Amino acid sequence: MTLNLTAAIDLKYLLYICDMIGVGVFAITGGLMAARKGMDIFGFMVLGIVTAIGGGTTRDLILGLPVFWIEDPNYLLVATIAGGAMFFLGHVFSSLTRTLLWLDAAGMALFAVAGAGWAIAKDAPLSIVLFMGVVTACGGGMIRDVLAREVPLVFQREIYAIAALAGAATYGLLVFYTNFGAWAMTAGGAVAFIIRGLAIHFDLSLPVYQTKDMRK
Template sequence: MPTSWLTALDWFGIAIFAVTGALVASRKRMDIFGFMLLGAATGIGGGSLRDVMLGQLPVFWVKEPASLVICLVVSAATFFLAHIPESRYRALLWLDAAGLALFCVVGADKALEAGTGGFIAVAMGVMSATFGGVIRDILGGESPLVLRKEIYVTAALAGAGAYVGLIGLGVSNAAATGTGFALCFTIRALALHYHWSLPVYRAREGRTVEEVEQLGQRPAKSQSGEGVDHG
């Protein structure tokens, strides 16, 4: 992907994720420094972990502080404008979906540029897209979206996989980027609209104390199926 395209997408995604972090801070009634902390952690958290895993040190925002500046400015602005959205949580989910779609593609692209294989590139795309939100939710005292039954990581996986697959087939960067973004955002948007979710593990019901005691009182059986006479 051309550097100008990558930089523009990266900054836009960082700004969106910074807003989601700031909106969590608004729901928790934090001060302006809390807004900036959550905004920065959300905006650059996933990309920082990606760069560390890829050995790209120092991480991107240390090389180019503009990313950190964007987080701080956007978060501070949200401190004064967070009252505008009619539903902050709803706005958070939709902005998060847009950031998810952007970062799954950008993260996969940066991994490919670092020389990784397709499988690792997809994994880095998912990591870039989800871990900023994990940090945001933990700092905000909320259950991370990735640990809920909502379709979230699946959407990022589909978007990153589509991008990497199309690049491998020789499709242009612009088309692959658009397809990966659209696929991830569409899946996440449909899940939000129709309340789709993945099946969750359901533990089997355990035996009651009475059932266990009855099992212990039953006579042992021989191989022929007859009860053993202990008399």
């Protein structure tokens, strides 16, 4: 992915496209969860929507910003269509698990730096910047899992939130302590994507808490 940083309009357009891809992929994971739970088409749409825009909405509410998808209906439309389409195409997409994992990693990386970026724009301290990166990247999936009555995936082994955290940290630290602000977002997104990608490729996971009973 080559970014022509001098052509600001092209970059913005490219980021918008990336954003929509992230929304679409997240909505697809919501729809696939609805398929697993045997929901009706409305359930597919709602799980698609909350997964795609839940994290960013939580971020905006906490930071006191206008909710990002109110002004631009495309976010809601893409999420509704992508989630609802799984009602008819779910069996096709479940065989694409591997492809989806990589697209989802791209969406996560993008959302992590977008979330961190909004906190930076609000002059928030570094800890809030990191938190907002994680919330934006992981919040939607957490709401999806709660609505589908699952213990959120990101709490269990998955190297996912930690990748979002690393991406937001890279971005935040570069902005706070260096002059490379212009490249910071790209670097942060790359770090998040690479960590998540390594976890997918080598099937890495975090250790979980062992109760005494389990240790025996």
